[in-house]
Amino acid sequence: MIWNNKHIILPICLFMIFSNSIGQTTEKLELNRGVDAYNNGDYGTAQDKFEQAFEANNQYSGALYNAANSAYRSGDFEKATEYYEQYAGTLENKNDKAKAYHNLGNVFLKRFSGSSQNQNPEEQKKSSDYLKNSIEAYKNSLRNNPQDEDTRYNLSYALSKLKQQQQQENKDQKEGKDEDEKKNEDKKEENKDKKENEDNKDGDKSEEEKEGDKDKKEGEGDKENKKNEDKNKEGDKPKPGDKNKGEEKEVEGKMSKGQIKKDLDAVNEDEKNILLKIAKQKGKKKGDNNTKDW
Secondary structure, three states: OOOOOOOOOOOHHHHHHHHHOOOOOHHHHHHHHHHHHHHOOOHHHHHHHHHHHHHHOOOOHHHHHHHHHHHHHHOOHHHHHHHHHHHHHOOOOHHHHHHHHHHHHHHHHHHHHHHOOOOOHHHHHHHHHHHHHHHHHHHHHHHHOOOOHHHHHHHHHHHHHHHHHHHHHHHHHHHHHHHHHHHHHHHHHHHHHHHHHHHHHHHHHHHHHHHHHHHHHHHHHHHHHHHHHHHHHHHHOOOOOOEEOOEEOOOOOOOOHHHHHHHHHHHHHHHHHHHHHHHHHHHHHHHHHHHHHO
């Protein structure tokens, strides 16, 4: 019932009247040829004939309507859409408008059904637009004929499809979001593991460096201690101009006061010994003389 073109039947009676009239014009001949082709199931030829009839006389809006029906039957939905929209725009009668919009809704719904399996994002958008356009066409049909039950049924069907599509889109978006979140979590975990590995690597290296720094520091400390010891030893050596325990230290090329005193004391001691020796000798000589005198 959904795909039943409710008003797809061509106005054959009208065309037959034209075909039996005397003095047929070009547009009338093309109309009759189109009707024959349509009845024979040759929808492509029928579409061409109806188009030619409308080109010959654009007052023949019925030819445009029949061209739209033929295009729909042949699967040329783009042309069918164009012709139904154009036809509906020429009408004043509400019932005729309702028929045109009903069939236009069928075309859009058919195009939606043919493209809904395509996963290409651009095609998915087109598919969604076809469904929304079919809903709008059915609403326009009901505005002109609110009592049409077939149009009501088709509208309900299209609305249910739209609801399903929106639910699927929400599901896909949620799954896509969850997938993105999962990827982000995996990436964070990967970065965390990488950082931990780098930290562990740096930690091992730091221990080695610390050990090396410790040995280096101890070596530098030993050198510093040795340097201080050498410095202390050098400090124990007498230096020019320095005093140690109240004594003047020797200066190269000069005699200190202490040395001079020692030398003088030695001289005095020697001199004292010499004088003492001389005195003893004199005393001995005196004794000898007394003995001789006695």
